[in-house]
Amino acid sequence: MTEPEKSRPVAEPGKSRPVTTPAVPALSSAPAAAEAPLLEVAGVSKSFHVAGRRRLRALDGVDLRLERGETLGLVGESGCGKSTLARVLLLLERPDQGRVRFEGTDPFALRGKELLTWRRRVQMVFQDPFGSLNARLRAEDIIAEPWRTHRDLVPVKERGKRVAELLEMVGLRASDARRYPQEFSGGQRQRLGIARALALGPDVIVCDEPVSALDLSVQAQVLNLLTDLQARLGVSYVFISHDLSVVRHVADRVSVMYLGRIVETGPTEQVFDRPRHPYTAALMSAAPVLDVTPGARRERILLKGEVPSPLDPPSGCRFRTRCWRAQDVCAQEPPPLEPSGEEPLHAAACHFPLQEPVTVS
């Protein structure tokens, strides 16, 4: 049992606490790439060989764009390709086809030291705060470990100070440096995981279900922390979550995935309030909401059946086998991801997109 966590408000940007410089100066001020988006993924496909000679198409022509200081929510159900996409962004998985550009540069074309430099710019926060921290390392060693690979980043004699800064930045105490992970609560461990991700001064943090293992009250603490860190450091998040209310809270834009494809993307409010793809509409209506006004229990769009196997996806539109609007053309032509007239940033991959918001009352 750990001792109860004392309430320690995280410093808000621009408030009382002296502004700590980011533990590591961000590289992103490189002049060359002012116009290019921070991160751009275009037409990326990735297949895996499974069960002998069968091919599992985990990603099928995925487009993605991430700007500086922005949060992109990535939503979809098990097996839709979210995690594979995350691994591509982390440069852990080389796509079969398509283009990945980081400030206009193809990181997969880099080798050796250059590649290492790029790698540190995208870091990850994992779902499981228990499994993702080495139980035999002290907090200070967990945070400092990335510097053993990226040797030149922080001089050895400054590392203790940087660890203390990082701990305080995530709402832990400098004196926590000597403690082991199991001496922390779940929420504190997740803070530790965030500190480790920040240790390399990344431009992008891929957060894979970062709060789904936490209790509601602690989840809110960590979400506030992520918001504060973004305001303070200008870091971008790719935020993967199955919890739509969490995504709605943190994301500037949302991309919805189904069976390896992006079916809808756009500013968060537009996607949530006026979903255009039937799958998005069904997903939104399935999420339980806290509206218990008598008689206001919403009609859900209950989808028939289950997600087809990614080993044998349907032809044309991959959602058509479960879609109530599907027609012949849906089986023949995969619909392109296209913006709508009134909302140029809001695109859906559907031959018969929803025009009106689906009334779910």
Added chain:
Amino acid sequence: MSLLELADLAVSFPSPDGAVHALRGVSLTLDPGRTLGVVGESGSGKSTAALAILGLNRGARVSGRIGFDGQDLLSLGEDRLREVRGSQIGMVFQDPLSSLHPYYTVGRQIAEAIRAHEDVGAKAARRRAADLLRLVGIPEPERRADDYPHEFSGGMRQRVMLAMAVALRPKLLIADEPTTALDATVQAQILELIMRLQREYGMAVLLITHDLGVVAAVADEVMVMYAGRVVESADSHTAFHRPHHPYTLGLLASLPGPRGQRLRPIPGQPPSLLRMPDGCPFQPRCDYAMHQCAATEPPLLTVTGGPAHRSACWLPSGAVGRDDGAERIRARAIGRKAS
């Protein structure tokens, strides 16, 4: 008469560091055909309560009364309890894969559950297993009955568990985080299925979950647990719109709202069940803590309007809701200026 009636139920586990008080003085009633949602965070005691009803708390010290259908389950011997469990009380847990036996086909497992309680032939039991699989929406039930658990998806496995749970038409279904491991669209399907089975069989449902949205979607009544105690209970509309207990208020304020709106988390974390704070267990984290909160643990008392709304808090009974008026009452009570 209530189907289920817990009175002053306490469960503790011995540990090398002293007794762990997992449940203290829990009372509740549940009528046939109704759904009671039990919410709370890890360690609040919600699963312990479910396991206590089922008599599945190994090594625990249990006291109080568990009235079910006119008998006290705590006074029953293991054999009698086994008869009740499974036939009159069905259960579904979070992880269907660890609740199903990997070596046997699902049809065989459902048939076995039926034959453990009823005198029916193997063939008839198998036919009933297939019928049950159809009832819970599994396509081609006759064929699928011969499949093994690993050949089903997570959602389908949970349907199998529900088929088994309702096989003997239980009066009570205990569902402990039944949809937590499932994707959103599958979760919606399973919740819908539970509600349909409840209507068809007239079962009472005890739904345990950490997800307030799930409770709001299906429960008639809500019970909020904290550190092994019931801190608030009410019908679900009252619980979510006019809560009295600061912990319930805190949970609602922790829910992610619109973008850019800052969340108000509850500071700190729940107390250790080994070392409970004096007085109210929530008092160290409470915004409204007063002198008496640290001195005496508040009993679960009726608050405004009807006996159905109860809260274990020393704040005035009129301080219900999340609006400014309620906030003023609370501020006055603790001698703080309303902001």
